[in-house]
Amino acid sequence: MSQFPRLLLALLVLLLTTGCGADDAAEADADDHEHDDDDDHDHSSDGVDIDLFFDGAIVGEVTTEPCTLSGGAEAECYAFTVSGDPVTYETGPFCPTSIDASADDGGIWFDGDGVYDIDGEFITRLAELYDDDNWQMYDADGNVFVTETAEEFDLAARPDVDPSVQNHCVEGRLEWLPDGEPISTTVLIPVEPVLATAPATTSGNLGVTLDGIVIAQSAPVDAILGAYTIAAFDDCGGHYNPVDGYHLHGATGCSELDDVATGETPMFAYAMDGFPVHSPLDDPASVELDECGGHDTGNGYHYHANTAEQNLVITCLIGQTVATADDNGRPPRPADG
Numbered sequence: 213m214s215q216f217p218r219l220l221l222a223l224l225v226l227l228l229t230t231g232c233g234a235d236d237a238a239e240a241d242a243d244d245h246e247h248d249d250d251d252d253h254d255h256s257s258d259g260v261d262i263d264l265f266f267d268g269a270i271v272g273e274v275t276t277e278p279c280t281l282s283g284g285a286e287a288e289c290y291a292f293t294v295s296g297d298p299v300t301y302e303t304g305p306f307c308p309t310s311i312d313a314s315a316d317d318g319g320i321w322f323d324g325d326g327v328y329d330i331d332g333e334f335i336t337r338l339a340e341l342y343d344d345d346n347w348q349m350y351d352a353d354g355n356v357f358v359t360e361t362a363e364e365f366d367l368a369a370r371p372d373v374d375p376s377v378q379n380h381c382v383e384g385r386l387e388w389l390p391d392g393e394p395i396s397t398t399v400l401i402p403v404e405p406v407l408a409t410a411p412a413t414t415s416g417n418l419g420v421t422l423d424g425i426v427i428a429q430s431a432p433v434d435a436i437l438g439a440y441t442i443a444a445f446d447d448c449g450g451h452y453n454p455v456d457g458y459h460l461h462g463a464t465g466c467s468e469l470d471d472v473a474t475g476e477t478p479m480f481a482y483a484m485d486g487f488p489v490h491s492p493l494d495d496p497a498s499v500e501l502d503e504c505g506g507h508d509t510g511n512g513y514h515y516h517a518n519t520a521e522q523n524l525v526i527t528c529l530i531g532q533t534v535a536t537a538d539d540n541g542r543p544p545r546p547a548d549g
């Protein structure tokens with residue numbers, strides 16, 4: 213071998229051995245994570261970066277453990293618990309109390325077709341919007357019927373909505389959850405994403421936001437509307453139910469990282485397969501996305517969340533998830549998904 217190729221080979225080996233980071237799994241404790249985004253972070257291609265979670269989003273220790281993924285792959289997973297209470301914003305408001313209320317007094321509703329500000333006028337337009345005169349969510353004085361006690365909340369947020377809370381705007385409160393505490397959720401997410409043989413949906417949560425909230429499946433709009441209720445979301449696209457606590461159904465730009473280094477829009481979550489989730493694209497036509505709404509930018513793969521009106525944050529997952537991560541020994545989900 214002449215000197216020239218030998219030199220090239222040496223250079224290549226040098227490049228290969230120094231180019232890739234060895235920074236994963238180095239830190240296991242969530243408590244001392246400052247939310248500092250070093251410029252040299254190359255998030256998307258490195259697998260899950262626990263450092264990206266906001267302080268307080270993860271409670272307790274982050275551990276790694278062997279896990280079997282949905283496609284049968286044996287992998288290493290992070291096990292951690294998200295707090296269930298967003299650390300970057302206050303939840304609510306959800307329901308307005310009067311038909312004179314402005315958009316600031318209520319949250320939003322989305323049903324697969326549109327996103328609506330839940331202001332007073334929205335409440336008065338329900339019969340027209342859903343073409344059904346049984347909608348009557350306010351009294352003669354213009355007061356909106358809103359769930360006002362933990363009991364009413366429980367009666368409204370279950371598959372067979374109690375007739376007594378029909379025509380109610382349904383909202384939950386932190387203090388109505390068991391013990392008045394946020395409901396935390398322990399998740400297992402592959403440290404390094406492993407592709408599935410084909411994109412798939414998951415029956416459980418779709419992901420976790422960087423500020424400690426689970427991203428739930430679609431809200432069961434038909435059941436909710438069928439009971440003449442609105443399971444109001446706040447402007448961040450989340451709401452409470454008695455079983456899951458506060459959880460997200462729509463991506464509206466909350467809890468984003470301000471660092472947009474590796475995507476066209478900011479990242480705000482990890483999907484359950486370990487790939488990052490970025491906010492919806494301003495112009496979906498500007499970029500070609502796969503059937504799950506993601507793409508590989510050359511800097512690693514990431515999803516773009518659907519816009520909120522679709523009532524589904526992530527269409528499907530291209531990576532394998534942890535088969536057992538979905539049920540935390542919980543009872544079947546209530547009406548509100």
Ligand SMILES: [Zn+2]
Pocket residue numbers: 475476477490499507509514515516
């Ligand atoms: Zn992108």
Ligand SMILES: [Zn+2]
Pocket residue numbers: 428431451452453459461548549
């Ligand atoms: Zn829900």
